Amino acid sequence: MTGKILSIILIVSGLVAGIAMYYLQVYGFYDDVVEKPGQDVVLLPIGGETPEPIAYGNFQAIDADSSPIRYRACFTTPLKPAEVAQLYQLSDAREPRNAPNWFDCFDANTIGQALHDGQATAFISEKNIEFGVDRIVAITEDGRGYVWHELNNCGEKAYDGTIVGEECPKRPQTN
Template sequence: MGKVVIIAILVAALLGGIGIWYTNNRAFYAAIDGPVTLTLTQGDDLSTLPARDVDAIASTSSPLGFRACFQHDLTTPEDLADAYASPEPTVAPGWFDCFDASALAALLTSGEARAFTAYKNVQFGVDRVVALTPDGRGWAWHQLNECGKKSYDGTPVGEACPDRATYTPLTEGSL
């Protein structure tokens, strides 16, 4: 009888572990079907980023779960827009192998890649950031902007942030 109980506990633990792994790595992520909005902000204007071979995922549980990898034909991305102040690539699920946050952070730190604002407030308090290298590689992700950081830590957001009650988020492919 003791062996049956131990086996049942081990099987339950194994199934629970598999369920937790699946939930964290697969359940809330899906490939983006259709066009992905890849732009660069230049002042108050947006310009479409000429991207090809786009591979993108998004999380259904958080606006920060967006990641994309692509190729571009820009020769001097540093002339296109102001650099993003503090790019922080976020870790993607292991199966989305084109997006390696630590390798991308190293490229940004060394200056081999530059990060730009792709779309401010793609969701309330969340910016889309694009990193580009001169050799034609590109990545995109979402990260909290100052409005998002203030909003989620309880600090008053101030007038520089959009009105959350009337804010309309970006719909992929709508630009």
């Protein structure tokens, strides 16, 4: 009898822990980003170091404090990728990170396919928005836009244990 009770307790505890972990990963840590008109979608000009805002609308975004790469956003813009490419720095990012299924405006597979097929173009929004993380903006031919965070060369080195070289900015001290 005692063995059955302990087994039931272990099974129920495992189920509760699994459900809690799933909820926290998919829903719990994400927050809606409050829109800041004229500041949410910016691009890095060619030869410049200060990002500039572009025209956009229908902005929606999510973010989480638990990781610097959880930011995702969607927007619309009247701008075409070809005209934007003449003014702003291109990015070689072609595989956006997945968003939670409930954030349905951001489909990483569709965005990645559009980037590979030339139906979308990726741009650098901000470099080192956090240490080793760049913000990437992709704009499609039909005026939809997407934003996500991507590890840059310094971030990949820092997080895989490789020695970070001179070209990387100083990593912020944490307590």
